[in-house]
Amino acid sequence: MPAALxxxxxxxxxxxxxATGRRNHGETGALExxxxxxxxxxxGACVGWVIVLVARRSLLAGKALTGGVVVWLSTIVVGMLLRQLSDQGTAISFVIVSLVFNGFFMLGWRALVAFLERRRAHA
Known part of the structure; x- marks a missing residue:
């Protein structure tokens, strides 16, 4: 998989x-x-990616899931801090849903790619 992807x-x-959250709560104003x-x-995700790229020569090098955890947690922590600073909601239920949804998909695609690469290497 290309690294830029x-x-x-x-x-x-x-x-x-x-988009899913807004739809589930019946909120309008599509793209905006x-x-x-x-x-x-x-x-938050961009901050996480900067951290991963700066740390590329360290323990994160070559470890997609480790980098994924950094990006995932940065997405949530920075995102919630910015939401708080901009007077948007940070209810505990929202934090939990954010952690679960983004964690499942951000780590999930990485785990799937790692699995497929290992399988292809052994084929």
Whole structure:
């Protein structure tokens, strides 16, 4: 998988998370509303990717799941901090749903790619 595709997948996951949440809560304002909900998490994901890229020569090198955990947790922590600073909601239930949804998909695609690469290497 091309390395440049990984950050794009993470950002798409954040946008899907925001769009799904808005739809489930009956909120309107399609693109603008999704971006309003998503921007703190998009910034958080970008911060996570910067951390991963800076730390590439350290313990994170070659460990997609480890890098994925960094991006996932940065997405949530930075995202919630920015939501709090911008007077958006950070209810505990929202934090939990954010952790679960983004963690499942951000780590899930990495686990699937690692599995497929191992399988192809052994074939």
């Amino acid at each position: 990984a950050p794009v997948l993470d950002l798409v996951i954040v946008l899907v998370f925001a 509303g999704v971006l309003t909900t998503a921007w703190p998490f998009l910034v």
